[in-house]
């Protein structure tokens with residue numbers, strides 16, 4: 632399998648990190664957060680998303696990756712069922728009520744804005760996909776990491792189709 636290009640959102644974050652710190656500018660993440668970001672970038676290819684791929688494959692569901700031509704570039708697309716699936720990191724996409732959904736202590740204004748933008752982007756993408764006739768599913772990172780929970784979620788999404 633070829634290397635998966637980093638999605639637009641992560642690319643933006645990486646570019647953000649590359650911006651040199653200007654005098655008086657406190658909008659950039661501090662060092663521990665930077666390493667956290669980098670960990671998330673790596674995780675995108677190896678963590679929750681991979682678990683979702685494996686689980687759906689085991690269920691006999693065939694997907695396509697990297698449909699960058701679709702709004703929001705869904706992580707997995709199931710053309711047969713016209714289902715677009717997103718695997719959302721609980722931190723980045725602020726999974727409400729989840730223990731992974733934390734607010735960094737430093738640069739809180741920066742993070743609040745970043746999270747609000749992420750959420751707005753998610754909502755826009757899902758609305759556009761629905762208009763194009765796609766059913767949209769979100770699997771949260773914390774759900775993907777729990778095999779039972781993940782199986783339940785997938786059954787819920789693909790229920791009638793399976």
Ligand SMILES: [Zn+2]
Pocket residue numbers: 721726729730731732771772773774
């Ligand atoms: Zn969560």
